[in-house]
Amino acid sequence: MSIHQGKRLLATLAVAAALPLSLPAVASAAAGPVDLGLLPGDELTTVTAVGDRGQLVGESCGTEPHTHFCTAVKWDRTGRISVLPSLGGGFGSPKAINGTGVAVGNSTGRDLSTRAVRWSPDGAITELPASPGGRTWEATGISTLGVIVGSGQDAGSRQHGLRWDPSGNVTVLAAPPVAGNYHATAISRDGRFIAGQLHGDDGLRRVLRWDASGAVTMFASTEDSWFGELNASGEIVGRTTVNDRYAAVKWTADGRMTELGWLNSYATEALGLNGSGVSVGMGYVDSPSGSLPAPVRWASDGTMTLLSGTDGQAEDIDPRGRIVGRAGNAALWDANGVRTDLGTLPGGGFSRAQLIGPDGTIAGGAVAADGNWHAVYWPAR
Numbered sequence: 001m002s003i004h005q006g007k008r009l010l011a012t013l014a015v016a017a018a019l020p021l022s023l024p025a026v027a028s029a030a031a032g033p034v035d036l037g038l039l040p041g042d043e044l045t046t047v048t049a050v051g052d053r054g055q056l057v058g059e060s061c062g063t064e065p066h067t068h069f070c071t072a073v074k075w076d077r078t079g080r081i082s083v084l085p086s087l088g089g090g091f092g093s094p095k096a097i098n099g100t101g102v103a104v105g106n107s108t109g110r111d112l113s114t115r116a117v118r119w120s121p122d123g124a125i126t127e128l129p130a131s132p133g134g135r136t137w138e139a140t141g142i143s144t145l146g147v148i149v150g151s152g153q154d155a156g157s158r159q160h161g162l163r164w165d166p167s168g169n170v171t172v173l174a175a176p177p178v179a180g181n182y183h184a185t186a187i188s189r190d191g192r193f194i195a196g197q198l199h200g201d202d203g204l205r206r207v208l209r210w211d212a213s214g215a216v217t218m219f220a221s222t223e224d225s226w227f228g229e230l231n232a233s234g235e236i237v238g239r240t241t242v243n244d245r246y247a248a249v250k251w252t253a254d255g256r257m258t259e260l261g262w263l264n265s266y267a268t269e270a271l272g273l274n275g276s277g278v279s280v281g282m283g284y285v286d287s288p289s290g291s292l293p294a295p296v297r298w299a300s301d302g303t304m305t306l307l308s309g310t311d312g313q314a315e316d317i318d319p320r321g322r323i324v325g326r327a328g329n330a331a332l333w334d335a336n337g338v339r340t341d342l343g344t345l346p347g348g349g350f351s352r353a354q355l356i357g358p359d360g361t362i363a364g365g366a367v368a369a370d371g372n373w374h375a376v377y378w379p380a381r
Contacts, residue, residue: 032343033330033351033366033376037081039071045081045375047355047363052099052144052189054361057084057119058375059093072105074123079377085125087115094119098142098189104128104150106138114138116150116162129170131162139164140184143191149173151183159183161196161210174216176208184210188232195230207238207251219251228281229273237270237279248281250302261304266291272316272323276300280323282313295325297337307333316356324353324362332362332378342378345369351376 038045039060047058054077061070072084072092086092089108097103101121106114109127116128116136128148130136133155141149146166153159154172161173161184173184173194180200187194194210198218207219207227211234219225220240228238234253237260239246248260248268262268266284273279277300284291285306295307295314307314308327315325321335330342330351342362344351347369354364360380368374 033345033364033378034079035345035368036075036079036375036377038374039073039081039083042071044373045073046365046373047375047377048094049097049103050355050357050361050363051097051101052358053101054357054359054380055097055101056361056363056377057094057097057103072107072119074103075377082123084119084123087117087125087127092117095138095140096142098144098146100144100146102142102146104139104142104148116152118148126168128164129168131160131170131172136162141187141194143187144189145191147187147191149184149187149194161194163194173210174214176206176216176218178202178206178218182208185227186230188230188234190232192232193230193234195227195236197227207236209234209236209251217255219255220249220257225249228270229279231273231275231277233275233277235273235277237273237281239269248279248283248298250279258302260298260302263306268296270298272314274317274319274321276319276321278317278321280314280317280325285309295327295331297323297333305337307337308339315354318356318360319358322356322360324356324364326352330364330366345374345376353378
């Protein structure tokens with residue numbers, strides 16, 4: 001064991017000893033991740049979305065000095081990478097994919113301007129139309145039936161949220177009661193709710209939600225707040241500012257805000273939410289080397305469970321309550337909180353699980369033997 005590893009172990013043990021509650025059990029390590037590879041000449045890849053049936057989309061990027069050129073890509077069920085076409089400018093980034101394999105995101109045209117796009121399951125690309133006199137920016141969410149949300153600019157260069165129906169017809173989402181730039185970030189699978197973010201002219205950031213009628217609700221109107229995740233009931237989790245610190249919160253279907261529980265007065269953040277109202281994220285705990293982030297689960301009523309005292313965070317949760325994230329390296333927790341170490345790439349190092357699809361497909365990234373960050377996945381089990 002190296003000196004560095006020894007210090008890290010002592011710090012981890014000290015954190016665990018200081019916690020006022022027991023931690024869930026740890027299962028044996030699982031088979032390691034599958035390397036999703038790179039496009040020729042690129043140096044890193046990232047999975048950005050997982051479909052309901054385990055479809056994977058993301059980016060393959062070059063990292064030459066002063067450049068960051070990313071190509072939109074997808075992977076088939078065997079992990080083979082292929083390019084998603086652009087609008088002619090080469091750049092692209094998928095942001096979401098639905099159960100039928102339709103992906104949405106952004107792409108550059110030959111003039112290098114960015115536009116919202118949709119990729120069909122066979123990879124064909126379609127530019128999404130802008131509102132009259134404006135331009136699109138990106139698409140960020142898609143429902144099961146193909147309703148898409150995102151953002152664009154109007155003729156006065158103001159950003160606003162957009163909704164496209166399955167035929168591609170565009171609608172500007174209702175503006176919030178405070179003026180500013182706003183965009184749509186996510187849509188529930190059934191399309192009933194849309195969530196987004198406002199950057200108000202008064203300097204505050206606020207979370208937004210649109211219902212099936214198109215009416216907009218603005219949350220946390222007196223403090224900065226950030227969107228984390230939306231579920232089919234219209235609940236939203238994220239973070240806001242409480243007593244000058246970041247605090248994980250849930251906004252209920254009727255618009256009430258609840259602060260999610262924690263051990264101390266340090267910062268917390270909610271990152272994932274499932275249909276049962278269970279959310280996951282992170283909070284800081286004390287260690288000899290300072291405060292460290294730790295993975296957390298909150299029950300639907302806000303009751304907190306610390307998943308591990310190890311440096312990490314919980315990033316996503318599926319309908320069955322399985323959680324992925326990192327606790328040192330990539331980790332999976334079952335519905336009872338039992339943790340499985342998901343391993344690392346051969347010859348590589350650090351790994352991280354970031355997304356889990358409804359079928360159990362897990363995606364994330366890991367340092368490969370070449371020292372670069374590679375997209376990885378763990379097949380559904």
